[in-house]
Amino acid sequence: MTTNILEMRNITKEFPGVKALQNVTLNVARGEVHAICGENGAGKSTLMKVLSGVYPFGTYEGDIVFENETVQLGNIRDSEAKGIVIIHQELALSPHLSIAENIFLNNEIKGRFGLIDWGKANQEAQKLLARVGLREKATTKISDIGVGKQQLVEIAKALSKEVKLLILDEPTAALNDEDSDHLLDLILSLKGQGITSIIISHKLNEIKKISDSVTVIRDGKTIETMNQEEITEDRIIKDMVGRDLEHRYPDHTPNFGEEILRVEDWTAHHPTDPTRVVVDHVNLNVRRGEIVGIAGLMGAGRTEFAMSLFGRTYGSKITGKVFKAGKEIKTRTVTEAIDNGLAYATEDRKNYGLNLIEDIKRNISMASLKKLERLGLINDGEEFTVANQYRKSMNIKAPSVLSKVGKLSGGNQQKVVLSKWIYSNPDVLILDEPTRGIDVGAKYEIYTIINRLASEGKGIIVISSELPELLGICDRIYALSEGRITGEVPIAEASPEVLIKYMTMESPR
Amino acid sequence: MSTELKPGGGPLGTEEVGPPENRANSAIGHVLADIGKNGIFIALIAVLVLFAILTISPQGDSILLRPQNISNLIVQNGYILILAIGMVLVIVAGHIDLSVGSVAAFVGAISGVFAVNMGMPWFVAILLSLLVGAVVGAWQGFWIAYIGIPAFIVTLAGMLIFRGLALIVLNNSNIGNFPPEYRALGNGFIELAPIELGVRSSLDLVTLAVGALAIIGLFVQQFRTRVGRAKYGQDVEPLGFFVGKLVLISIGIGLFFYSLAAAKGIPVTLIILGVLVLIYTTVANRTVFGRHIFAIGGNRHAAELSGIKTRSVDFWLFVNMGVLAAIAGIVFTARLNVAGPQAGQGFELEAISAAFIGGAAVQGGIGTIGGAIIGGFIIGVLNNGMSILGIGSDYQQTVKGLVLLLAVAFDVYSKRRSGGSR
Incomplete structure (x- = not known):
């Protein structure tokens, strides 16, 4: 002893x-x-x-x-x-x-x-x-x-x-x-x-x-x-x-529609070292109402893929094609991506997702101010009403929409991020680690929101490090390794073992 | 302000959160909350009262509060306040502009060349000068926004460059004798209907009318905001407190306009300033561009990922600063009726101080135009009061430095106490 x-x-x-x-x-x-x-x-x-x-x-x-x-x-x-x-x-x-x-x-x-x-x-x-x-x-x-x-x-x-x-x-x-x-x-x-x-x-x-x-x-x-x-x-x-x-995961009855997003041959290089391929000829698609997961170890290029797709906010020498509902779209800037119906909720809420010193209201409206504009001026009252609706429908626990976002818990902050993107009315939401640093109860709520969005006919891509989470909420999971898609698994065939096998697969070069 | 979950409460999803502490319910609570929020406003009143007492003359009246001096306060500080409007926006976006004093001197000199040397009509000279200000701003904005050089460096360089260019344009001498319309921008007054009161004093009715309009406008605007807020279910102050506050502010406005009416009428500089404050307050709070400035200052990455064109906002912010520096330069030149190579020295520091005393955050994201204006008035009253007392510029500088330091220290302290750090 x-x-x-x-x-x-x-x-x-x-x-x-x-x-x-x-x-x-x-x-x-x-x-x-x-x-x-x-x-x-x-x-x-x-x-x-x-x-x-x-x-x-x-x-x-x-x-x-x-x-x-x-x-x-x-x-x-x-x-x-x-x-x-x-x-x-x-x-x-x-x-x-x-x-x-x-x-x-x-x-x-x-x-x-x-x-x-x-x-x-x-x-x-x-x-x-x-x-x-x-x-x-x-x-x-x-x-x-x-x-x-x-x-x-x-x-x-x-x-x-x-x-x-x-x-x-x-x-x-x-x-x-x-x-x-x-x-x-x-x-x-x-x-x-x-x-x-x-x-x-x-x-x-x-x-x-x-x-x-x-x-x-x-x-x-x-x-x-x-x-x-x-x-x-x-x-x-x-x-x-x-x-x-x-x-731990709410029930989800999939109801797939048409293909809403297809990405072909998406390739991106490291921003400061353009000889390094970080995202390597990625092909994937999402249907309306479908929740698609991307699994991968740290450094597999998951976030890099999402950010290079979303207004080229990551990487250099980016090539590939994006189709929305069968029609090719461009996503060269964030504005262009948003206008084309994409939304990306970052894995790093505090540093990349929220303005912590601002209130809930202004964070929710941040990506969609144009909608609130009347004759060149922002309609404050409507902004308040909209934010209040989201506070209620997303169950954001705060005294009012004038509360500073920096004072909210992780789960509530994430709901603000999701509100912001839902208000921008996208067709496809890319959610990068949507439940990172969130307690279990709030996680359940986030999953419920994700399900609701899917049932409304949006295409959802979830990036997560937690395999149980992907297995619990997705309809189909792609595995990413060294920037390449190494496997595509329908949920019925998916298990941690199968995913880990693909996630650790060395790509043939 | 935490939203504590009750232990053992139902599933997290179902709980409604009650109102926060009953902070909004007592008038005293409101006064305290307001002191916290409007600390600088109270500081301005404190400084005014202090110097009003210190400058009581042998005749028994306060020199600081003499109508003529109140009028001077506006005319002497107008250009700093104009700069402070632009500066607070620059600071909110997380930048700084050290060049505004030099730009003001440069544009003042250019306007002298246009209006005096070349004999252009005064309004053409002024419009062209504003354009020059915009070009100067675009030059600096280009390096900051598109090349990515920190604003501190770009505008430090600008401070040297435009001071140098001012010297070159003026060929080391002064330009004087501006046309009277031009001069009016700096030291003109609008006095249309003076009525004689006794031997040596008069009151301008138009000025009084404008003052009355300002008070009515304030009441209407405040009540409309209040009704609007209540309609959307937002908290409003108790009616008594709300009205009491408005009455106090109205008395202040009334006394101010009474002083102006008793002096020479409404300074043209005040009209320029008032228009700019109205425009820029609206821009800051109610336009997409204004919101983008605050979003960028609060979190640049988040702003970018929300589709805000941060570079474009940065660029236009500096173009705007250039135009405001040009206006300040013209007003200053007009007041002195001279475009001199040493004009505008130290303006940048006063404008920056005004913004920070007015509650702008060094990290960006926080700041108000109203705050910057009040900050500018605090500096102005300090300057003016100490000058009346015959205090030398050596002590004046020391005091102003200490006031800046203490104001920001108080701000940091109160934010930390309210848990708003991070």
């Missing part, structure tokens, strides 16, 4: 409108690799932010006991001083600085007169790089190395802080298999050096491979902690999804 290095007791954390964590308990034994599983929005990242001081002491309830001592972490520096270091999914490296500069950022090695001793810093950095098995010079710029290597730099940076508990948030999400394997081996070798790790991951095979125990979180609650012998993928999935799996 090992002693626990960390005990998080009854942690509760609330955000406006959402209880993100409710009485979550997490015990991590010294020297183990402890995996945390859960669906998107289950509360994993929130829990880790509590632990690393991002959400300071006082903004949550419950106790954190680290090395048998109750700690009150006010910020990231506090937690790092204790030896708790978190590596976020989005790496926190400064691209124009060197590896060594990044490793010792805010932790600089000082020489005489308080000046930075770069000679020593580079030397120390080189030693750390050797420890993580990265063969690069410490003076190399971060922007000159790949994501896999950058991940190793992050770990080297953590080691420089004398880390005792290393938290990795989806460390392999953006890595290829080779880099992933290397990273997992590194975590095991750090374990050999006495460093405890918490790893958040969606990849169950990975978890099974390296973890000593697994804690599953669902809807902000701890479901259970399994030890090594108990870990099976099935059990993790069952815990993650919960028993009411069959009720």
Whole structure:
């Protein structure tokens, strides 16, 4: 029986409108690799932010006991001083600085007169790089190395802080298999050096491979902690999804009409590196009333496809043809795409979808102001009425349509985004990760809205990383791998296994 | 303002959300909410009262509030306020314009060449000068919108370029003796029906009538908005509070026009300014173009993905700024009756200060024309009051700098407290 290095007791954390964590308990034994599983929005990242001081002491309830001592972490520096270091999914490296500069950022090695001793810093950095098995010079710029290597730099940076508990948030999400394997081996070798790790991951095979125990979180609650012998993928999935799996998706009776959208030979290249093909001769179609899914791993080119199609907002050297109801249309600018009946709800609501400092009303009208124009002036009253109708029909929970969108919960924000696009009256809606970061109840509502749109005769394309979601709501699913459509599966034949096979298919070149 | 879900409540879809805290129900609550919203308006009144008291003369009246001085306040600050109108829009879109002072000087010089050296009719000279302003704006807008150079850099360059061009056009000397119609734009007054009151004072009836019209217009407009809001089911203020506020504002307007009537009548600059404020407030709030400016400032990516042509909006925004800088340049030149190479120095800083004191957000997306105008008046009253007190420009600059800093600090603080950060 090992002693626990960390005990998080009854942690509760609330955000406006959402209880993100409710009485979550997490015990991590010294020297183990402890995996945390859960669906998107289950509360994993929130829990880790509590632990690393991002959400300071006082903004949550419950106790954190680290090395048998109750700690009150006010910020990231506090937690790092204790030896708790978190590596976020989005790496926190400064691209124009060197590896060594990044490793010792805010932790600089000082020489005489308080000046930075770069000679020593580079030397120390080189030693750390050797420890993580990265063969690069410490003076190399971060922007000159790949994501896999950058991940190793992050770990080297953590080691420089004398880390005792290393938290990795989806460390392999953006890595290829080779880099992933290397990273997992590194975590095991750090374990050999006495460093405890918490790893958040969606990849169950990975978890099974390296973890000593697994804690599953669902809807902000701890479901259970399994030890090594108990870990099976099935059990993790069952815990993650919960028993009411069959009720997570509303019933949907498909009623297909004519083909509304067809895309032929759609090809797009990387915006800054036009030699790289990102979307590769994609062909697909959608009928009226049909919900079509696009499955693919991160980097498969799903969002890139959608954005290149929607007014060429991504990529360079874009070629291919688009047909709406059999007639060729152009979508060279967003305005042109909207005028031709397309809508694209982005995967990144906050940065690309909403004006957070504006109210609900103005966000909903943003893409369709022309409709509200009378003699060159916007009809305020009509705008208010329209927004209010959407607030009611979409069940946007806010005191009024004059509430600022930035204060709404993720689910309500997403309903505002959907309202905006529905008001633009499109024939085809492309919904990119429509339920990302949304709690379970709101997800159900979003699915209901999607169904309603389909039954109104619109064509829907849903891009999602969550296979259960695609399987739950789509009528047909395309699998995308390395920018190519590698499979097209009717829902009756679709299963996670089938989709994953296509999603991981290497395209013949 | 959170929309808390009741624990154990029914399925998430079925819950209706009640009204937020009863913030809208008491008149006191309204006063407090209004102070939060109209902090700068109250700041303007505070500054006015402060200097009104500080400038009480040995005769017992306040020099600041003398009719002649109130009239001067408008004429001396008109061009800054005109610039502030354009500047706040530029700032809302997330840009800045450092060149407006130089552009004003350049256009002033050009208009001198047209109106004096070439002897063109005054209105032709003015129209051509406005066109030059538009071209200058298009030049800067091109680099900012289509080449993607930050506005700070483009207009910093513009500040040098157009100051230089002003010097070249003027050949290092002044142009004076503008035609009287041109001069009227800067120091003309409309006084049609003065009635004599005693020996040395008179009141202009037309000015008083305009003041009365302004008050009636305010009442009509406010009531129509209120009825409209109520019709669409929006919250409205309690009637007593609403009327009380209107009466107070009306008294202010009345006193203001009374002062003008007692001085020389309505300054032409005020008419220009009033027309511009009406036009631009409508543009900002009620037109697609105006909404696009706010959408771009709030989130440029989201605006682009909503089909807003961000480059085109940026471009026309700077064309517009160029035209407003031209108007400011003409008004300033007209007031001095001289186009000089050093005209307009520091205008950009006063206009930018006015916008920020008036509540514009540095990150863009937030700002009002009314706020910028009030911000400009605060600076104007500070300038004027301190000058009356004989405070040197050394202290004046220091005070103005501190006021800008504190105004923005207060704004940031109050936004953070209301949870509006992010």
